[in-house]
Amino acid sequence: MSRPLSAPRLEEVADGVLAYVQPDGGWCLNNAGVLVDGGQAALVDTAATERRARALAAAVGQVAKAPPRVVVNTHFHGDHCFGNYLFADEAVIVAHEASRTEMATAGFGLRGLWPGVEWGDIALALPTLTYHDRLTLHVGDLTAELIHPGPAHTITDTVVWLPGQSVLFTGDIVMNGATPFCLMGSVEGSLRAIAHLRSLGARTIVTGHGPVGGPEILDANEAYLLWLRDLAGEGAGAGLTPVELARESDLGDFGELLDSERLVGNLYRAYAEIAGAAPGATLDVAKIFAEMVEHHGRLPSCHA
Secondary structure, eight states: OOOOOOOOEEEEEETTEEEEEOTTOOTTOOOEEEEEETTEEEEEOOOSSHHHHHHHHHHHHHHOSSOOSEEEOSSSOHHHHGGGGGTTTTOEEEEEHHHHHHHHHHTTHHHHHOTTSOOOSOOOOOOSEEESSEEEEEETTEEEEEEOOSSSSSSSOOEEEETTTTEEEEETTSOSSBOOOOTTSOHHHHHHHHHHHHHHTOSEEEESSSOOBOTHHHHHHHHHHHHHHHHHHHHHHTTOOHHHHHHHOOOGGGGGSBOTTHHHHHHHHHHHHHTTOOTTOOOOHHHHHHHHHHHHTSOOOOOO
């Protein structure tokens, strides 16, 4: 059964800092951020489809006097960057240095997972400015720190931290109300990244998916990942495959999170790390996604 979805909305979370929230936060329904001050604007992430990217651009136009001069991509997944092309003529696109390569390599592969989605006439617009560890962005009097916290959701994640407003945009390192997903990153790295993000002391957290919240989001994601790590250790010790383990596992309260089928992919990553693989070591994502679909009983819903 399809989930009823609310329209995307802009929420002002601090002076000049807005979250663009796309309910319900499931597959490809990502959040973005808008920074506006002194007649300048910057954007944190875009959207998956032409229709949704144009809606984001229209929303930005309601609060900014000029198009964004900077677009920050928190990582290379298409729901966060396919809409780059709508802003590329006016904006510098910024991401972690290896994210540009990942984005070029991935191309429009995401579309193949959900061929029924109306992706529209999208074009690939790669980052034009990259950084290694940390970069400071100024938008009027707003100061935003771009930080690479190490492998987590992917190996090239970026978070955007505004210390003056105590607002943190996490990308998909953490999600609110949706199952964490680190198939292309690291379980242990995600736990380290969460500890790093907690040390920033943010009062307001805008996750890659789901409602705006506070530090409790970090706690909730950490709890899932700790449970996942313990579960994987027990399953690997018992000789179960990730799919077998997922099939017999009781999700408990985590069963209320959207997109619970991600457990299969997360277990594959956890198993790889138990076996000594480096964070982000290449796994057969297409095969694992097919096993997630089989575990779920059908293709997961994507309302992009």
